[in-house]
Amino acid sequence: MTTIAAISTPNAAGGIGMVRLSGEKAIEIADACFRGVSGRRLTSLSGYSAAYGQYLEADGAVLDDGVAIVYRAPKSYTGEDIAELCCHGGLFVTQKLLRRVYALGAVPAEPGEFTRRAFENGKMDLAQAEGVMKVIAAQGESALKAAGNTLAGSVSKKIHAVCDTLVSAAAALAAWADYPDEDIPAVEHGSLREALQKAAAALTKLIQNYDAGKAVTEGVRTVLCGKPNVGKSTLMNLLSGCEKSIVTSIPGTTRDVVEETVRVGDIVLRLSDTAGIREAGDEVERIGVRIAKDKIEGADLVIAVFDGAAPLTNEDRALIDLCRGKRCLAVINKTDLPRTLETGEIEAAFDTVLYLSAKDDAALDTLGEALSALLGAAGLDFSQEILAGERQRRCCENALGYLNDALAALDAGLTVDAVNVDIDCAIGELLTLTGQRASEAVVNEVFRSFCVGK
Ligand code: GDP
Numbered sequence: 540m541t542t543i544a545a546i547s548t549p550n551a552a553g554g555i556g557m558v559r560l561s562g563e564k565a566i567e568i569a570d571a572c573f574r575g576v577s578g579r580r581l582t583s584l585s586g587y588s589a590a591y592g593q594y595l596e597a598d599g600a601v602l603d604d605g606v607a608i609v610y611r612a613p614k615s616y617t618g619e620d621i622a623e624l625c626c627h628g629g630l631f632v633t634q635k636l637l638r639r640v641y642a643l644g645a646v647p648a649e650p651g652e653f654t655r656r657a658f659e660n661g662k663m664d665l666a667q668a669e670g671v672m673k674v675i676a677a678q679g680e681s682a683l684k685a686a687g688n689t690l691a692g693s694v695s696k697k698i699h700a701v702c703d704t705l706v707s708a709a710a711a712l713a714a715w716a717d718y719p720d721e722d723i724p725a726v727e728h729g730s731l732r733e734a735l736q737k738a739a740a741a742l743t744k745l746i747q748n749y750d751a752g753k754a755v756t757e758g759v760r761t762v763l764c765g766k767p768n769v770g771k772s773t774l775m776n777l778l779s780g781c782e783k784s785i786v787t788s789i790p791g792t793t794r795d796v797v798e799e800t801v802r803v804g805d806i807v808l809r810l811s812d813t814a815g816i817r818e819a820g821d822e823v824e825r826i827g828v829r830i831a832k833d834k835i836e837g838a839d840l841v842i843a844v845f846d847g848a849a850p851l852t853n854e855d856r857a858l859i860d861l862c863r864g865k866r867c868l869a870v871i872n873k874t875d876l877p878r879t880l881e882t883g884e885i886e887a888a889f890d891t892v893l894y895l896s897a898k899d900d901a902a903l904d905t906l907g908e909a910l911s912a913l914l915g916a917a918g919l920d921f922s923q924e925i926l927a928g929e930r931q932r933r934c935c936e937n938a939l940g941y942l943n944d945a946l947a948a949l950d951a952g953l954t955v956d957a958v959n960v961d962i963d964c965a966i967g968e969l970l971t972l973t974g975q976r977a978s979e980a981v982v983n984e985v986f987r988s989f990c991v992g993k
Contacts, residue, residue: 544645547992553628569622586611618660651989665974758807765844804907848876934972941965
């Protein structure tokens with residue numbers, strides 16, 4: 540196994556920077572470019588020890604000073620020997636130190652290679668590795684808590700419990716089917732059914748929690764729609780706390796689609812402002828309109844904005860139509876002005892209708908609460924296990940599909956073999972989730988999106 544090295548701190552100037560090495564020669568290479576003030580060599584240090592000293596160039600010139608930390612296999616993040624060389628956090632200094640360890644025999648780490656080695660050395664499973672990614676990407680308290688739980692192994696534990704249920708069911712079924720002459724008790728239809736249903740219920744809950752939690756952990760693809768001048772840009776600026784869109788009182792001037800991630804309470808919205816859905820003659824405006832329609836189709840959530848101080852128009856009605864069947868929130872804006880909007884059609888079409896003024900900061904609380912309720916995030920318990928990402932969700936969903944097939948086969952009175960094939964496939968999906976039976980391609984895919992140095 541090669542010894543890998545990378546800068547593990549962000550690619551920006553900061554107080555401290557860190558070059559991390561992992562592999563057989565990690566400590567030896569670190570020692571070759573380090574002179575401790577105590578005179579002790581890094582190679583003589585036991586695991587979890589730190590030494591202060593100077594990093595040296597090949598000719599003995601001092602490159603920087605800092606603290607070097609030594610971890611000994613297998614008690615380290617990767618399960619291998621690790622040296623973490625902390626230096627001053629300038630971009631140039633960390634780069635120089637990295638080049639120095641390359642010159643001494645370390646090779647550049649691939650994205651996520653430290654975590655991949657941790658996975659390959661059995662320090663964590665694939666679900667936990669994805670938890671690491673989510674911790675890094677977390678944008679809020681709840682997201683961090685959820686990711687931390689995955690990292691700590693809560694999802695893996697849940698999946699193992701489901702797997703155990705299925706393995707026992709499959710084993711009992713197989714034994715009974717394979718040795719009909721032996722005195723093996725017949726697998727009772729009812730108890731098998733119960734076991735499969737229990738497993739299916741656990742997976743359904745994981746999927747539901749993930750979908751609701753996604754609003755917090757990954758952000759909801761949201762589109763703000765409404766005819767020109769209803770206050771979309773004002774609302775967007777209120778949400779983002781800064782002037783991002785072009786706010787103007789001339790109808791139709793917000794032409795570009797501006798995308799932005801904002802946090803409202805604990806909900807993360809991935810917002811795009813649009814040019815409205817007006818069927819305008821002007822070419823630029825028309826492109827905006829087409830984009831708005833496409834965006835509504837591709838969005839997880841539509842915030843439909845109406846002007847409370849203007850009568851309902853056909854453009855508003857067109858928006859109401861476009862929103863049918865989508866997860867939507869209607870906003871009647873400009874409540875600080877006298878109401879001239881007849882809201883009956885809107886109230887009839889949308890489950891949630893909010894009355895607010897985008898010019899008033901208090902609207903943020905109203906929006907936060909409504910979003911939380913609408914997206915099912917209210918009351919979500921992030922100390923529970925929450926799947927870390929679409930891959931894990933897909934595995935659960937596939938497993939659930941097989942379990943439903945198994946239940947159907949059972950009810951249809953099909954042979955034990957047929958039921959067992961489905962149970963086996965479900966187990967396969969769950970083992971892919973944890974990485975115990977994941978193909979090289981799956982593992983590559985998981986680590987592809989990691990950052991270098993993690
Ligand atoms: P957009 O075309 O939908 O993006 O609308 P804008 O955000 O550009 O707003 C159009 C006009 O309505 C601007 O003059 C805003 O200042 C005004 N406006 C937006 N929200 C409110 C509100 O809650 N109350 C009042 N009185 N004016 C508002």
